[in-house]
Amino acid sequence: MGENSERISKGYLSLYGVTSTAVLKETIEMIGGEVNYYIPNRFNDGYGPNTAAFERLIEEGTQLIVTCDNGVAGHAAIDRANELGVDVIVSDHHELPDKLPDAYAVIHPRHPQGSYPFGDLSGVGVAFKLATALLGEIPIELLDLVAIGTIADLVSLTDENRALVMQGLVILKSTQRIGLSALFKLAKIKREEIDEETIGFIIAPRLNAVGRLGDASPAVELLTTFDDEEAASLAQMVQEKNIERQGYVSTITNEAFEMIDKMDTAMDVYVLAKEEWHEGVLGIVASKIVGKTGKPAIVMNIDKNKGLAKGSGRSIPAYHLYNALDNVRHLTTTFGGHHMAAGLTIPIENIEHIQNELNQYAVANGLSEELGEETLIDGQLKIEEATVEVVEELHRLAPFGTDNTKPIFLFKNVESQEVRRIGGDQAHLKMKLAEENAFLDVIGFQFGPIADEIGLHSEVSVVGKLAINEWNGSRKTQLMLEDLAIEGIQVFDSRSTNIPAALWTTEQADFVFFDSKNFEKFVSNVPTTSYAHQLTNLDALEQFTMKTNQLIFVDCPSDVDWVKDLLSGSSPEKIIACFYSREELYLNGMPSRNQFGQVFKYTATHVNIDIRNKLKLLATHLNIKENNLIFIISVFLEIGFVTIKDGVMNVVKDVHKKELEQAAAYQKRLKQIQSENFFVYSHFSELENWMKQQVNASL
Known part of the structure; x- marks a missing residue:
């Protein structure tokens, strides 16, 4: 504060972003002000x-109130401060209402009476501009906070924001803030590797977790402290709060x-509310819903004692959430926000009404058909083109973020290899792609x-963002998956000596049985949402019609042509090949001519052979497997070598x-042996290609 300026003994900073508070707190202290944030x-x-x-803070002696990252909608509170003789300076970047509050000053990059050349500053960006004006120079040392807050705010990373973040990342890598240093250590962040993703996925979530679960002041203290012990303690607390936040997010997301799953699939906008949902994480949950469904979502906690539901909403480019809520302002208690996000409080009895109105708004504005998040592809690459050098060249476009997204590339019609789940909860996917002699x-x-x-x-065909994976001194390109499309028919190998238990959990599928005994034994295992088909004769095969897009071959047919005919008349998207063999005829093989001769010689020299009761003894005597003996006898009976009456x-x-072959x-x-040899024991790639050929031949 200049020599002739009135000293402000106490100031009050109201905010959402902790970085905004830290910037203004340090700025006012630099010019001699006393700050009570x-x-x-x-x-x-x-x-x-x-x-x-x-009212409380003014009663405690506050002489000036400065807001940061909020305030443009605070008419009532600001009017009350004016009545009590205290000026309010608003610094904000949120959506401007039709009427601005009666503050001493409103600092906003899109102020209707202003002409600032860049309107997309973040809350901390506006605070930094105010700091620059107060100090009369650019406070370079504050840019680390500006970088964190700007990225966390998800504002456009173009124009001035891009410059602020680029310079801020340089400062952040060598920051002298002992609180951040302590946090880096706990989060295992290497300073030299800090970039926008480090902030967006590691630093910002930890700082935000504190305010999401309660009082955010400790996060400000962490950013501004000069005490090593306090920094270590606060960093540990921030780390623990982030773990707690993750638990809430996981539970609520699953419940949401x-x-x-129980709602109308035609719903364009989701409004979800439930008791005991932690309000601090509902915005994160809403984002996850938008990401998975491509539809706007509002997620709220119900407080029956107050009769209110309170929460957050997230949207997509095609749906202006603030305008949609403004259209139903009469149904809300309070709300605020912008195009892509909002916070609101509504009476419980209005939840269903608001959901209907927000969905009607989508229809009335022709937005229904535009709903859904599109993945914009920047280019198509061959796998051999996705080199480490290319990724490094692309990194020159960083920092990436809103309006300057990391390039997304398409790899079209490539081969999937080594597909598997990873992670403690098996929630993630890892696979290798192959194209000619290149792999990714x-x-x-x-x-x-x-x-x-x-x-x-x-x-x-997959789309994603290229990155470099470093491991044991080796650097190779990897793709961070954004989306994928599976081309053509999928064939899965579930062949085993026994039917896998997981097979019976497959819903919405056609289960095909060729063996009547297998059908009788296992049909009760087929899920109620699936269909069981017993195809034990040609008539049943000819009448077969798929009822789903998944086809499961439970057991092995007696003839390869049965599967060929079935596939040629069907159009499955997915085939599961189990081909369980109860008798294992291929392994037992065809009895030798010597064995046929043995049995014939025995029958020619014996009379009244009791095969009903003494078949097992006969098999042992002849040293022939019992099932092979039964087969030999059936052949002899068919060609008239023997007669059987009453088991004799x-x-x-x-x-x-x-000739035996005539039977x-x-x-x-x-x-049957040929069928088992092919369906049970052939190499899977051979079986897969054959099945696809049969289906494609009929299309």
């Missing part, structure tokens, strides 16, 4: 200036999606379930010589 508690004070809080590793966070839908050696077998005298039973057994 106050961060509104989102659970007690709501959003924006709070009249009761203003359970609610969505892919990591897909929260794509774990998709692994079950991608067959080995399947043709896929005798040879036929003076029979004409016949239908012999030919059937031969086909």
Whole structure:
């Protein structure tokens, strides 16, 4: 404060962003002011200036109130401060209302009476501009805070914001803030590797977690402290709060999606509310819903004692959330925000009404067909083109963020290899892509379930962001998955000596049984949402019609042509090949001519052979497997070598010589062996290609 300026003994800073508070706190202290900062508690004070809080702080002696990162909608609180003789300076960047509050000054990059050349400053960006004006010079040492706050605010990373973040990252790598240093140590952040992703995914979530779960003041203290012990203690607390936040987010997200599963699929906007949902993380949950469904979402906690539901909303480019809520302002208690995000409080009885109105707003404005998050592709690459050198060249475009997104590339019609789930909860996907003689590793966070839908050696098209993976001194390119499309039919190998238990959990599928005994034994295991088909004769095969897009071959047919005919008349998107073999005829093989001769010789020299009761003894005596003995006898019976009456077998005298191969039973057994050899024991790639050919031939 200049020599002739009136000294302000106490100031009050109201904010959302902790970085904004830290910037103005340090600035006012630099010019000799005494600062008493106050961060509104989102659970007690709501959003924006709070009249009761203003009254209390003025009573305590505050002579000037400066807001940061909020205030343009705080008419009532500011009017009350004016009545009590205290000026209010508003610094904010949020959506401007039609009527500005009656503050001493409103500092806003899009002020209707101003002409500032860049209107997308973040809350901390506006605070930094105010700091620059107060100090008469650019406070370079504050740019580390500006970089953190700007990235956390998800504002446009273009123009002045880009310059602020670029310079801020340089300062952040060598920051002297001992609180940040302590946080870096706990989070295992290497200073030299800090970039916008470090801030967006590691630093900012930890700082924000404190305010999301309660009083955000400790986060400001962490950023501004000069005490080593306090810094270490605060960093530990911030770390623990972030872990606690993650737990809340996981639980509420799961519950929210359970609610969505029961809602009308035609819903354009989701409004979800439930008791005991932690209000501090509802914006994160809403973002996750938008990311997965492509639809705007409002998530609220219900407080029955107050009769209110309070929470946050997130949107998509096609749906202006602030305007939509402004259209139903009469149904809300309070709300604020901008195009892509909002906070609101509404009476419980208005929840359903607001959901209907917000959905009607989408329809009335022709937005229904535009809903959904599109993935914009910057270019298509061959895998061999995705080199480390290319990734390093692309990094020159950084810092990446809103309006300057990291380039997304398409790899079209490539082969999937080594597909598997990873992570403690198996929530993530890892696979390798192949194209000619080039390979690319892919990591897909929260794509774990998709692994079950991608067959080995399947043709896929993927989009994602290129990165460099460093491990043990080796650097290689990897793709961070954004989306993928599975091309053509997917065939999965579930062949085993036993039917896998997981097979019976497959819903919305057609289960095909070729063996009547298997059908009787296992049909009760088929889920009620799926269909079981017993195809034990040609008539049943001809009448078969798929009822879903998934086809499961439970057991092995007696003839390869049965599967060929079935596939040629079907259009499955997914095939699961189990082909369980109860008898294992391929392993047992066809009895040798010597064994046939053994049995014939025995029947020719014995009469009244009791095969009903003494078959096992006969098999042991002849040293022939029992099932092979049964087969030999069936062939002899068919070609007239023996007769069987009441379980007693005798040879036929003076029979004409016949070839064993003429017997239908012999030919059937031969086909069964060939079928098992192909369906059960062939290399999967051979089986997969054959199945795809049969389906494609019919299209």
